[in-house]
Amino acid sequence: MSSWWQKAVVYQVYPRSFQDSNGDGIGDLKGIIQRLDYLAYLGIDAIWLSPVYKSPNDDNGYDISDYQEIMDEFGTMEDMEILIAEAMKRNIRIVMDLVVNHTSDEHPWFVEARQSRDNQYRDFYIWSDPDSQGNPPNDLGSTFSGPAWEYSELTGQYYLHLFSKKQPDLNWGNQEVRQSVYDMMNFWIEKGIGGFRMDVIDLVGKQPFKKITGNGPKLHEYLQEMNRATFGNKDLMTVGETWGATPEIAKLYSKPNRNELSMVFQFEHSGLDQQPGKEKWDLIDLSIPALKDVFSKWQTELASEGWNSLFWNNHDLPRIISRWGNDKEFRVQSGKMFAILLHLLKGTPYIYQGEEIGMINYPVETIEEVDDIESINMYNVRLSQGYAKEDILDSINAKGRDNARTPMQWNDSKNAGFTSNKPWLHINPNYPEINVEKALEEKDSLFYTYKKLIQLRHEHPIVVWGTYNLVDTEDENIFAYCRVLDEQKWLIITNFQEKTTTFDLKEEPKSVLIQNYTKKEYTKGMLYLDPYEAVVLEIS
Ligand code: TEU
Numbered sequence: 270m271s272s273w274w275q276k277a278v279v280y281q282v283y284p285r286s287f288q289d290s291n292g293d294g295i296g297d298l299k300g301i302i303q304r305l306d307y308l309a310y311l312g313i314d315a316i317w318l319s320p321v322y323k324s325p326n327d328d329n330g331y332d333i334s335d336y337q338e339i340m341d342e343f344g345t346m347e348d349m350e351i352l353i354a355e356a357m358k359r360n361i362r363i364v365m366d367l368v369v370n371h372t373s374d375e376h377p378w379f380v381e382a383r384q385s386r387d388n389q390y391r392d393f394y395i396w397s398d399p400d401s402q403g404n405p406p407n408d409l410g411s412t413f414s415g416p417a418w419e420y421s422e423l424t425g426q427y428y429l430h431l432f433s434k435k436q437p438d439l440n441w442g443n444q445e446v447r448q449s450v451y452d453m454m455n456f457w458i459e460k461g462i463g464g465f466r467m468d469v470i471d472l473v474g475k476q477p478f479k480k481i482t483g484n485g486p487k488l489h490e491y492l493q494e495m496n497r498a499t500f501g502n503k504d505l506m507t508v509g510e511t512w513g514a515t516p517e518i519a520k521l522y523s524k525p526n527r528n529e530l531s532m533v534f535q536f537e538h539s540g541l542d543q544q545p546g547k548e549k550w551d552l553i554d555l556s557i558p559a560l561k562d563v564f565s566k567w568q569t570e571l572a573s574e575g576w577n578s579l580f581w582n583n584h585d586l587p588r589i590i591s592r593w594g595n596d597k598e599f600r601v602q603s604g605k606m607f608a609i610l611l612h613l614l615k616g617t618p619y620i621y622q623g624e625e626i627g628m629i630n631y632p633v634e635t636i637e638e639v640d641d642i643e644s645i646n647m648y649n650v651r652l653s654q655g656y657a658k659e660d661i662l663d664s665i666n667a668k669g670r671d672n673a674r675t676p677m678q679w680n681d682s683k684n685a686g687f688t689s690n691k692p693w694l695h696i697n698p699n700y701p702e703i704n705v706e707k708a709l710e711e712k713d714s715l716f717y718t719y720k721k722l723i724q725l726r727h728e729h730p731i732v733v734w735g736t737y738n739l740v741d742t743e744d745e746n747i748f749a750y751c752r753v754l755d756e757q758k759w760l761i762i763t764n765f766q767e768k769t770t771t772f773d774l775k776e777e778p779k780s781v782l783i784q785n786y787t788k789k790e791y792t793k794g795m796l797y798l799d800p801y802e803a804v805v806l807e808i809s
């Protein structure tokens with residue numbers, strides 16, 4: 270029995286940077302409503318909406334102070350209800366971002382909890398006495414640098430925060446916490462949303478005093494309880510963000526008979542340019558053979574037990590063309606190659622706003638230009654550790670999250686048509702060349718490659734259900750694979766490098782389904798592939 274999200278393509282909107290409608294320089298819900306026709310024209314089936322709940326924006330909305338109110342800057346609950354309804358008119362579902370590993374420290378639960386050790390909400394969070402020297406109970410660290418324990422003077426105890434100090438971790442061992450989360454989820458389900466993306470959901474089973482954070486012993490028990498209490502018997506899509514997932518673990522989340530989630534975001538491919546055992550900032554060159562192994566492993570392992578998510582980009586990752594392609598003379602070609610390579614795999618593809626028009630990283634020159642708390646905290650820690658300023662900024666320019674958060678580039682008017690006022694974050698100065706209006710005018714733009722790929726998925730079951738097999742290639746930097754369904758066979762060939770190469774095509778193709786060099790003929794024999802060339806051939 271198939272589900273709608275197995276045939277769907279999801280578009281991620283980072284609301285702060287998508288479209289400002291009231292001239293305050295910040296994206297908002299009304300702005301998203303204005304752009305629904307554009308998204309419907311692209312052909313996407315669902316929008317993953319990064320958090321729009323009330324928040325002090327210490328972590329740009331991933332620090333929630335009221336789960337059932339809309340952030341002032343983004344608009345009102347009525348705007349949200351109109352967005353859900355207007356999207357539905359265009360057969361687009363709204364998938365909300367569920368951030369329940371932690372709240373904001375300004376959430377009423379924490380405002381109460383921190384008052385006294387016997388407060389009724391105290392046990393909604395994770396507290397610890399200092400040790401005999403007055404130190405935290407252990408050396409657990411925050412993802413945003415520094416210790417994961419913050420001392421609270423008022424009651425002489427530490428509280429746990431795996432992210433910023435203003436994001437105290439919820440205590441999922443407390444049944445009241447879990448029930449409060451489920452009640453909130455049902456509030457949103459009743460509003461007609463299409464599902465949830467679950468922020469760092471692999472952390473909710475944490476046992477911090479044993480220094481267990483991801484994949485805790487009760488994690489799957491909680492998720493099965495959540496499933497029963499909320500979305501289980503509804504036609505909703507759920508995708509868990511699980512940084513540490515292996516295929517074995519991913520099957521635990523997404524095997525249908527386990528009644529947990531539809532799928533997870535795993536990040537094994539995304540860590541391939543990171544020095545093993547180091548931080549995301551410590552880079553090594555990407556190995557294409559390693560990338561092929563990782564994708565092939567996940568395609569094979571989850572072929573019939575669970576479901577893959579497919580992505581290059583999101584609001585936490587640098588723009589893929591800058592990261593692993595060529596954002597200069599081969600910006601469009603490498604962008605098309607990434608799209609073709611990813612969208613013909615088995616699983617649900619995710620497009621991050623601006624990816625479809627080839628938006629790229631925005632390099633900064635000073636830390637004052639940086640907004641993201643993760644980058645700023647890392648900068649300060651590494652500066653104190655003696656790292657050179659320019660090396661730290663190089664890391665931020667390569668992997669910093671602001672790269673994905675520069676405002677959407679709609680046209681070549683002032684501020685790229687994003688806002689009529691000063692934007693909350695700098696806009697990439699390349700917007701006169703890279704913008705939606707220009708992409709829609711150019712028939713062989715990257716936009717139309719994405720539109721065609723979405724159409725292929727909607728029209729051809731082989732893309733959704735076909736088997737996956739990696740194709741052996743002479744040149745290890747060619748990533749070629751085939752999809753087979755009954756008598757149908759499609760061959761996907763991508764030259765994942767900046768130089769020309771050859772590929773021995775062993776079968777005469779029936780047709781070319783999509784390509785990024787629009788002049789090429791593909792016949793049996795030696796193919797000469799241009800830099801970043803990508804093509805999908807119908808073999809039978
Ligand atoms: O991200 C989880 C997370 O750990 C990322 O921040 C990642 O470690 C880092 O950015 C490297 O890319 C989720 C949200 O996607 C992120 O935006 C939030 O900051 C974080 O959780 C806390 O809610």
Ligand code: CA
Pocket residue numbers: 288289290291292293294295296297342
């Ligand atoms: Ca606004």
